[in-house]
Amino acid sequence: MPKGKASKSLNRRSRRKLTEEQRRLLMMEPEDWDFSQNEVLRKIHELVSAWPLEVRRQWAEEWRKEHRQGK
Amino acid sequence: MLLVESNFVIGVVWEGRRDLGYLVDICQRFGVLLVVPEVALAEARKTLIHRVDRQLSALQQLRFWLNDIARGVGMSQLVLKVKERLDVIEAELQRRKQLALEALDIFAQNCFIAPPTPHVWVRAYLRWQSNMPPFKELDCLILESLLAFLPQHKTKLAIFLTLDQEDFDHPELHADFKRHRTSMLFEPYAVIVEFRKFYGVA
Numbered sequence: 001m002p003k004g005k006a007s008k009s010l011n012r013r014s015r016r017k018l019t020e021e022q023r024r025l026l027m028m029e030p031e032d033w034d035f036s037q038n039e040v041l042r043k044i045h046e047l048v049s050a051w052p053l054e055v056r057r058q059w060a061e062e063w064r065k066e067h068r069q070g071k
Numbered sequence: 072m073l074l075v076e077s078n079f080v081i082g083v084v085w086e087g088r089r090d091l092g093y094l095v096d097i098c099q100r101f102g103v104l105l106v107v108p109e110v111a112l113a114e115a116r117k118t119l120i121h122r123v124d125r126q127l128s129a130l131q132q133l134r135f136w137l138n139d140i141a142r143g144v145g146m147s148q149l150v151l152k153v154k155e156r157l158d159v160i161e162a163e164l165q166r167r168k169q170l171a172l173e174a175l176d177i178f179a180q181n182c183f184i185a186p187p188t189p190h191v192w193v194r195a196y197l198r199w200q201s202n203m204p205p206f207k208e209l210d211c212l213i214l215e216s217l218l219a220f221l222p223q224h225k226t227k228l229a230i231f232l233t234l235d236q237e238d239f240d241h242p243e244l245h246a247d248f249k250r251h252r253t254s255m256l257f258e259p260y261a262v263i264v265e266f267r268k269f270y271g272v273a
Contacts, residue, residue, distance in 0.1 A: 026266060026270055030259070031090075034089070035092055040099070044174045050167045060085055064078070
């Protein structure tokens with residue numbers, strides 16, 4: 001068997017060695033995922049919660065508009 | 072390896088976008104390197120605190136006019152009461168500003184930072200001056216930071232996710248990334264699909 005072919009199949013096999021938790025996460029739809037599932041992101045979310053989400057999104061949209069008009 | 076820019080940082084930290092948070096979670100749990108140019112972090116930091124700084128500046132203006140009003144007969148006590156409330160608002164705004172910066176710092180600590188080296192600055196400046204895509208000065212810096220980072224950190228899978236398709240979707244830039252075996256994608260879901268393919272769960 002050519003050397004290249006063997007290493008390719010080995011790579012494929014090693015890629016598939018996922019834990020059940022990893023597999024579940026990867027197959028999940030993003031809208032089913034929640035910030036509470038990740039400690040770091042949960043903390044970030046808490047820190048910015050002093051502003052309501054709609055307000056933050058509006059500010060971000062204004063920034064994007066400025067960015068589009070910028071040089 | 073997943074390379075991102077300012078929109079991603081703001082999307083995760085500030086806008087609480089689930090699709091982007093999900094990608095961060097995948098990166099952490101699969102040991103995928105999440106790479107952010109330092110310039111993009113600085114831009115996100117500026118964006119987050121800019122609004123609060125404007126509010127603080129407005130408070131200062133208000134104080135100036137209150138001092139003027141206080142010069143009127145019988146006004147000083149009234150103004151003093153208002154100023155005490157303004158002090159409370161200012162302290163609260165400062166506290167919230169610190170919280171927003173802390174959130175950004177936590178995000179940065181969980182990423183790999185692509186630094187703007189002198190070489191990157193020069194190349195970005197030349198690109199910007201030569202009117203080459205992505206045309207805007209900051210975008211040129213982001214791009215050159217990533218292009219300088221890629222040859223030093225080779226991985227089996229490298230994706231640049233930008234939500235700024237308008238500025239980055241140029242054939243020259245696709246070719247630049249392709250030279251480093253990196254694909255440039257514009258949709259978070261397209262990245263998820265690539266991850267699934269890579270890990271064989273498509």
